[in-house]
Amino acid sequence: MEPNIPLLELVGIRKSFGGVAALTDVDFTLNAGEIHGLVGENGAGKSTLMKIIAGVHAEYQGTMRLAGKPVRFRSARDAKAAGIGMVHQELSIVRDLSVAENVLLGVQPLNRFGLVDYPKMTRIAGEQLQRLGIDVDPRLPAGALPLGLQQLIEIARVLFSGARIIILDEPTSALSPPEVERLFDLLRRVRDEGHSLVFISHFLDDILRVSDTITIFRNGRRIETAPVRRIDKRWIIERMIGAGHEELEESYTGEIQLHSRPDAKVVMTAEGLTRPGMFEDVSLDVRAGEVLGIYGFMGSGQLELARALFGKLGLARGRVLLDGRETHLVNTAAARRAGIAFVPESRRDMLFHMEPVFKNVSISILDRISRLWVRPNAERTIANKHVMSLQIRPPLVDRPLGTLSGGNQQKVALAKWLTFLPRVLLLSEPTRGMDVGAKDDVLKIVKSLRAEGIGVVVVSTEPETVLSLADRILVMKRGRIAREFADEVVSKDRLLAAA
Amino acid sequence: MTDSTAVAPARRAAASGWLQAQLRNIAPFATLIVLVALFSALSPSFTTFDNFTNILSQISVTGIIAVGLTFVILCAEIDLSVASVANAVGIVIAYFTLQDPSVNIHNVPLPGAAAIVLGLVVSVLFGCATAIGMTVIGIPSFIMTLAMLQIGAGICAMLVRGQIAYNVPSLIHTLGAGSIGPVPWIVIIAALVLLIGHIVLTYTRFGRYIYMTGGNREAAEYSGINTKAIIASVMVIAAVCSGLAGMLGVARFGSAQQDEFGDFLLDSISAVVVGGTSLFGGQGGIGNTIVGLFVLGVLNNGLDHIRIDSFLKILIRGLILLLALIVNVYAQRMRTRAATTAAAS
Ligand SMILES: Nc1ncnc2c1ncn2[C@@H]1O[C@H](COP(=O)(O)OP(=O)(O)OP(=O)(O)O)[C@@H](O)[C@H]1O
Ligand SMILES: [Mg+2]
Numbered sequence A: 001m002e003p004n005i006p007l008l009e010l011v012g013i014r015k016s017f018g019g020v021a022a023l024t025d026v027d028f029t030l031n032a033g034e035i036h037g038l039v040g041e042n043g044a045g046k047s048t049l050m051k052i053i054a055g056v057h058a059e060y061q062g063t064m065r066l067a068g069k070p071v072r073f074r075s076a077r078d079a080k081a082a083g084i085g086m087v088h089q090e091l092s093i094v095r096d097l098s099v100a101e102n103v104l105l106g107v108q109p110l111n112r113f114g115l116v117d118y119p120k121m122t123r124i125a126g127e128q129l130q131r132l133g134i135d136v137d138p139r140l141p142a143g144a145l146p147l148g149l150q151q152l153i154e155i156a157r158v159l160f161s162g163a164r165i166i167i168l169d170e171p172t173s174a175l176s177p178p179e180v181e182r183l184f185d186l187l188r189r190v191r192d193e194g195h196s197l198v199f200i201s202h203f204l205d206d207i208l209r210v211s212d213t214i215t216i217f218r219n220g221r222r223i224e225t226a227p228v229r230r231i232d233k234r235w236i237i238e239r240m241i242g243a244g245h246e247e248l249e250e251s252y253t254g255e256i257q258l259h260s261r262p263d264a265k266v267v268m269t270a271e272g273l274t275r276p277g278m279f280e281d282v283s284l285d286v287r288a289g290e291v292l293g294i295y296g297f298m299g300s301g302q303l304e305l306a307r308a309l310f311g312k313l314g315l316a317r318g319r320v321l322l323d324g325r326e327t328h329l330v331n332t333a334a335a336r337r338a339g340i341a342f343v344p345e346s347r348r349d350m351l352f353h354m355e356p357v358f359k360n361v362s363i364s365i366l367d368r369i370s371r372l373w374v375r376p377n378a379e380r381t382i383a384n385k386h387v388m389s390l391q392i393r394p395p396l397v398d399r400p401l402g403t404l405s406g407g408n409q410q411k412v413a414l415a416k417w418l419t420f421l422p423r424v425l426l427l428s429e430p431t432r433g434m435d436v437g438a439k440d441d442v443l444k445i446v447k448s449l450r451a452e453g454i455g456v457v458v459v460s461t462e463p464e465t466v467l468s469l470a471d472r473i474l475v476m477k478r479g480r481i482a483r484e485f486a487d488e489v490v491s492k493d494r495l496l497a498a499a
Numbered sequence B: 001m002t003d004s005t006a007v008a009p010a011r012r013a014a015a016s017g018w019l020q021a022q023l024r025n026i027a028p029f030a031t032l033i034v035l036v037a038l039f040s041a042l043s044p045s046f047t048t049f050d051n052f053t054n055i056l057s058q059i060s061v062t063g064i065i066a067v068g069l070t071f072v073i074l075c076a077e078i079d080l081s082v083a084s085v086a087n088a089v090g091i092v093i094a095y096f097t098l099q100d101p102s103v104n105i106h107n108v109p110l111p112g113a114a115a116i117v118l119g120l121v122v123s124v125l126f127g128c129a130t131a132i133g134m135t136v137i138g139i140p141s142f143i144m145t146l147a148m149l150q151i152g153a154g155i156c157a158m159l160v161r162g163q164i165a166y167n168v169p170s171l172i173h174t175l176g177a178g179s180i181g182p183v184p185w186i187v188i189i190a191a192l193v194l195l196i197g198h199i200v201l202t203y204t205r206f207g208r209y210i211y212m213t214g215g216n217r218e219a220a221e222y223s224g225i226n227t228k229a230i231i232a233s234v235m236v237i238a239a240v241c242s243g244l245a246g247m248l249g250v251a252r253f254g255s256a257q258q259d260e261f262g263d264f265l266l267d268s269i270s271a272v273v274v275g276g277t278s279l280f281g282g283q284g285g286i287g288n289t290i291v292g293l294f295v296l297g298v299l300n301n302g303l304d305h306i307r308i309d310s311f312l313k314i315l316i317r318g319l320i321l322l323l324a325l326i327v328n329v330y331a332q333r334m335r336t337r338a339a340t341t342a343a344a345s
Helices: A046-053 A076-081 A099-103 A118-131 A147-159 A177-192 A204-210 A233-241 A248-252 A302-309 A332-337 A357-369 A376-389 A406-415 A436-451 A463-469 A492-498 B008-042 B049-074 B082-095 B112-137 B141-160 B170-177 B185-203 B205-215 B217-222 B227-253 B264-274 B286-305 B310-339
Strands: A008-017 A020-030 A035-040 A061-066 A069-071 A084-087 A165-169 A196-200 A213-218 A221-227 A266-275 A279-287 A291-295 A317-322 A325-327 A340-343 A424-428 A455-460 A472-477 A480-486
Touching: A008 A046, A020 A046, A035 A046, A035 A177, A035 A204, A035 A233, A046 A084, A046 A165, A046 A196, A076 A084, A084 A147, A099 A118, A099 A147, A118 A147, A147 A165, A147 A177, A177 A196, A177 A204, A204 A233, A213 A233, A221 A233, A233 A436, A266 A302, A279 A291, A279 A302, A279 A317, A279 A455, A279 A472, A279 A480, A291 A302, A291 A463, A302 A340, A302 A424, A302 A455, A332 A340, A357 A376, A357 A406, A357 B205, A376 A406, A406 A436, A436 A455, A436 A463, A455 A463, A463 A492, A472 A492, A480 A492, B008 B286, B008 B310, B049 B082, B049 B185, B049 B205, B049 B227, B049 B264, B049 B286, B082 B112, B082 B141, B082 B227, B082 B264, B112 B141, B112 B170, B112 B227, B170 B185, B170 B227, B185 B205, B185 B227, B185 B286, B205 B217, B205 B227, B217 B227, B264 B286, B264 B310, B286 B310
Parallel strands: A020 A221, A035 A196, A035 A213, A084 A165, A165 A196, A291 A455, A291 A472, A340 A424, A424 A455
Antiparallel strands: A008 A020, A008 A061, A061 A069, A213 A221, A266 A279, A266 A317, A317 A325, A472 A480
């Protein structure tokens, strides 16, 4: 290939959905053998552009050239044949297939009878996962694994498919720091073998660490592209959301003094909660007006613990008290009536993609605003209020939820619980997939809820999330509470050391 | 920020997106129109008022069953026992009605009202058994209702022992076989049941829960909805609809015997699915079911009018169902693509 012809070149790309522009005159260049970082606020158009490259959106205006030759993909299959692979933001793993089948989806090795060679498939998949540092039986059904592992399996599928252009749309959102580290090593190795990668993330540190070039998106436009050695975080934030917000990301990177509230009333007490294989003997207090953070690596049991506190997972032992009275959380409806609210880490599990935004918002309060008959207009009014206060874009409550960008969907998931305030709000990975501005919005919402006297529990595998939100932090390790931080100085390093 | 800035191609794209999303509603309606046009052209006796009422009463029993089934399918479940329950309940009310001495059944004659109440109780019991099997024990609906189908057949067999009963309570006889003016009562009942079903699904909180549970059960649960209770109630509703259809059915057929409702399972499932209600749950409704009922009714009735080989008729019905299933799955995929994949992030 000639050195001055870029591997992939997009010129004047425009794309709109139902009259609303998602991309306006975007030029984008990907060179051979580079890792290209992509950043921008929620809804800036990052995923849309990448889906055009990967053949998911066939209708758009503008031209795309692959190694100098104009191309126009009609389908994801076309793009794949041209050597382009993409890991989508929303997992597309087939839950009922085995890990090995997922890793080698579409390229299963055949034996001499033309049938799938299962032993060989298991071996290859096992080797590939090993390279990603994953030790999991490739014969297990993929759906049974924790989210982080599912994400790694998808990454493995694309990474080892031999594609020369590999697009990763927020691939690290469910990974623990060591997993991210291993992934980055691998990405660099793949790049050095001559592949080109696009890496989308809202973690600016990650983007800066792994990319060679960075492009910033805003409002459907490409704002700027620059080699990474010339820029820093301030520079990025300034271009992403404008000057004056540079301190946003700084708020929780250094040392942080925790201020717990030992005198506040205890709203929820858990005693000896046990679910074998997930968490053991967990006891904790949730206090009114305090944010309790629970941190742990993927698989440490904190995500499952949150589900159990919402009645989604049954308990083998232990009890839960609300305001001192024992409460049987037999199902999620009982938990909701008891005043517990929960936002899970996976949007797919929380939202109705085909239904309009307002029905998504109203579903969990329907029994409070209507008895027998539904009142769509009242629901719209309520949804509108949240759309305004959370700045959900586009601000159209009749749009199907599935047409919102990832970060905006996350806000809708939160809005579900804000009409009638719960006693206890459980948030699992509340800022996953959110841009710096939106993260700051969540921070403000959580603070205002705390001020209202709600007991907030933030469960996360991201140290930054817990550090930015919590007043008191529990660290979980292999299903048990390993350490409590209260009224002391913590930092990311100290959290990681305890986990 | 939408229309004012919309340019023509974008608007066209939006329109085609709308069409894609509406495919499940448009295709069945188009099918209906084509069928009506076809049979009208082929047979003059098809387009008479009498034949129209004829079609209506032919689809009434199926229609009542299909209402319950619509609820079930909207929840992304299935009920294979509907016809069997209908048959069993039909036989139950005959069993509790005084029969002619020539009927060799050791039955228990009760007042008509009591027989009807017992019929309804049996329907509810069927529904409760299914509901418990599914939600408490955790048996998938496909298998659970298959077992209930067999149990229903067993009850029929035990009660009539190969005999045929003819009498049903007089109220049921009127409603199932009588008319008011030119309109058969059974058509009115079916219309009422359809209307109630529509109102419940569209305008009540319970109906909304059904759509949401079918649309995404996990999400419904994470919204604090007791999805098990929703599914349980839906199975009971289906059983009650089937029971009602069974009572009116035996009156309409003039007899109560085993294996009398054989066609109704396939017909009612076909009506719901042909009408465009998604087998994956969450999409569709009674409006769709009504169109589906007419497609099926017109097809069955029309084939009679053009004097076609009655064996071929069976095959044609199978092919129509297959076609509807293909459209159903295809529509689902288009809609998902239109609404989600593109925007999933
Ligand atoms: N299928 C669709 N139909 C309608 N609108 C869409 C669709 N897909 C995306 N959009 C809109 O296009 C815009 C860009 O979305 P996109 O998913 O590309 O954002 P993003 O930069 O990936 O954001 P995030 O960081 O939140 O994932 C958003 O306003 C979104 O609502
Ligand atoms: Mg995105």
